[in-house]
Amino acid sequence: MFGNLKGLLMTFKTTLRKPVTAQYPKERLPIEPRRMGFPMLMWDKNVGEPYCTACMVCIRECPTQCMSANMKDNPLQAEGKSARRKIVESFEINIGRCILCGICVDVCNFDAIEMSYETELSTFVRNGRRMDLRELLERGTGWQEQSGWKPKKERQPAKRGPEAEAKVEEPT
Amino acid sequence: MTTDPNEGANTLEMMINMGPQHPSTHGVFRMVLHLDGERVVRVEPHIGYLHRGSEKLSEGESYAQVITLFDRLDYVSNFNNELVFCMAAEKLMSIDVPERAQYIRVILCELNRIASHLLYYGTYGLDTGAITPILYSFRERERIQNLFEAVSGARMMHNFIRIGGLKQDVPEDFRERMDRLLPQLRQGIDECDRLLSHSEIFLARTRGIARISAEDAIRWGMTGPALRASGVLEDVRVTEPYQVYDRFDFDIPAGTMGDCWDRYYVPLEEMRQSLRIIQQAMEQMPDGPVMTTMRRIARPPKGEVYVQAENPRGAIGVYLVSDGSEKPYRVKVRPPSFCNLQALPYLMRDAYVADAVVILGSLDIILGEVDR
Numbered sequence: 001m002f003g004n005l006k007g008l009l010m011t012f013k014t015t016l017r018k019p020v021t022a023q024y025p026k027e028r029l030p031i032e033p034r035r036m037g038f039p040m041l042m043w044d045k046n047v048g049e050p051y052c053t054a055c056m057v058c059i060r061e062c063p064t065q066c067m068s069a070n071m072k073d074n075p076l077q078a079e080g081k082s083a084r085r086k087i088v089e090s091f092e093i094n095i096g097r098c099i100l101c102g103i104c105v106d107v108c109n110f111d112a113i114e115m116s117y118e119t120e121l122s123t124f125v126r127n128g129r130r131m132d133l134r135e136l137l138e139r140g141t142g143w144q145e146q147s148g149w150k151p152k153k154e155r156q157p158a159k160r161g162p163e164a165e166a167k168v169e170e171p172t
Numbered sequence: 173m174t175t176d177p178n179e180g181a182n183t184l185e186m187m188i189n190m191g192p193q194h195p196s197t198h199g200v201f202r203m204v205l206h207l208d209g210e211r212v213v214r215v216e217p218h219i220g221y222l223h224r225g226s227e228k229l230s231e232g233e234s235y236a237q238v239i240t241l242f243d244r245l246d247y248v249s250n251f252n253n254e255l256v257f258c259m260a261a262e263k264l265m266s267i268d269v270p271e272r273a274q275y276i277r278v279i280l281c282e283l284n285r286i287a288s289h290l291l292y293y294g295t296y297g298l299d300t301g302a303i304t305p306i307l308y309s310f311r312e313r314e315r316i317q318n319l320f321e322a323v324s325g326a327r328m329m330h331n332f333i334r335i336g337g338l339k340q341d342v343p344e345d346f347r348e349r350m351d352r353l354l355p356q357l358r359q360g361i362d363e364c365d366r367l368l369s370h371s372e373i374f375l376a377r378t379r380g381i382a383r384i385s386a387e388d389a390i391r392w393g394m395t396g397p398a399l400r401a402s403g404v405l406e407d408v409r410v411t412e413p414y415q416v417y418d419r420f421d422f423d424i425p426a427g428t429m430g431d432c433w434d435r436y437y438v439p440l441e442e443m444r445q446s447l448r449i450i451q452q453a454m455e456q457m458p459d460g461p462v463m464t465t466m467r468r469i470a471r472p473p474k475g476e477v478y479v480q481a482e483n484p485r486g487a488i489g490v491y492l493v494s495d496g497s498e499k500p501y502r503v504k505v506r507p508p509s510f511c512n513l514q515a516l517p518y519l520m521r522d523a524y525v526a527d528a529v530v531i532l533g534s535l536d537i538i539l540g541e542v543d544r
Binding site: 001002003004006007009010011014020029032033034035036061063099100101102103106107115 | 233234236237240241304308311314318321322323324325326329331339343363366367368369370371372373374375468
């Protein structure tokens with residue numbers, strides 16, 4: 001009998017607490033800065049073109065093969081406005097296949113792809129939730145503004161301790 | 173003169189299918205129960221409904237990609253799974269992980285252990301007919317997952333532990349967040365304990381049900397809390413310390429009777445020990461890098477290695493064979509809940525059919541790990 005009462009006292013105490021549940025569609029939890037949503041492409045505002053050169057590294061490293069891309073010669077480079085010789089012509093991410101692992105962001109050498117805060121899948125489309133270059137850049141630009149993202153070069157170097165120069169362990 | 177109405181009647185065993193779509197089988201697990209009246213004569217477990225071929229898939233993926241598959245084995249303790257694969261690859265490549273990374277790994281793994289045990293606590297309450305505990309345990313679990321999101325960017329399936337270290341350092345407000353989180357968790361666990369553990373109804377459902385002796389538990393190959401509930405002090409963190417576990421002072425909780433209540437209470441006590449480990453790790457954590465400098469594409473030398481670690485459900489082992497290429501030649505996982513599940517027919521013998529769910533629940537299986 002005593003054990004039951006102890007449990008009941010516990011539930012009684014809880015009635016006096018504030019609720020912790022957020023009423024989801026109306027009320028949303030704060031977004032953590034590191035939150036990983038679907039990958040989006042970044043827009044280089046200084047030049048006016050995407051960062052992506054369609055080098056295919058992310059496509060090779062993706063564990064679910066959810067991306068595809070094509071490359072073209074950069075017209076802006078011919079005009080002398082951009083340093084990128086090649087530029088992305090088309091890029092497609094199958095959002096339904098993406099597992100949000102963030103490997104594409106890790107391997108990218110050009111700061112071209114980042115995990116956005118976008119996590120909601122449902123829209124009125126019939127293409128199996130594929131995003132093309134236009135949509136990826138649009139949402140990517142939105143995220144850039146929302147998160148205050150900067151390319152790696154402009155970011156402050158990360159804090160490093162005394163052991164920063166760890167020994168290089170090359171596998172044989 | 174009284175006569176037995178069943179005398180001379182030819183009674184047959186009844187076969188009852190439980191699962192795969194049953195809320196109390198914790199996933200897609202099917203049991204075929206053979207009943208004699210209310211008693212279970214024997215039980216045939218059927219597994220494989222969640223088989224995704226993770227081990228075979230690993231052979232076609234690079235080492236960095238395999239981590240994403242390990243996230244999905246035991247899908248409530250992702251960090252622990254990532255850690256054991258990374259440890260195997262690091263051993264194969266003989267990489268020394270920076271100390272800070274090891275401490276962060278331990279902190280995250282212990283937090284994940286608490287999150288996983290809280291899920292077990294909640295669902296075990298549901299199995300025994302108590303609906304309130306899951307609300308309390310998920311409230312606490314949510315706090316841990318919010319921290320995980322701040323650290324790794326994902327609430328589950330983090331892909332944060334990398335071969336040679338971590339993806340990135342913890343955020344700058346990590347220490348303040350932990351200082352806030354730990355007392356809340358401690359209080360939350362105490363509340364969970366008070367709510368259910370000593371309730372007479374719960375005790376009647378679990379005390380003395382499906383007892384297993386220490387010798388039998390070892391013989392059936394059980395590990396983790398299910399084995400410790402029988403009184404065996406076996407914990408990979410203590411017997412074969414990995415990472416920096418040998419620097420912490422903590423106890424191994426153990427049961428005495430090996431019944432369902434002990435199997436329920438050992439994880440609850442383990443959460444408190446995990447909090448102790450986290451506290452010490454937070455105090456000892458040094459500064460420094462979190463990743464060794466190594467080639468971006470991991471390519472271990474030829475060889476094979478077996479590494480084990482203590483997951484929330486028991487000892488997980490990874491047998492990794494490399495042929496020197498950038499993809500593993502073979503990845504074999506020894507999943508703890510699969511091995512614990514083997515004792516199910518033994519535990520279920522002569523049990524009442526009403527206890528079937530209680531016994532299965534006490535083993536704390538995760539089907540993603542059983543079927544792989």
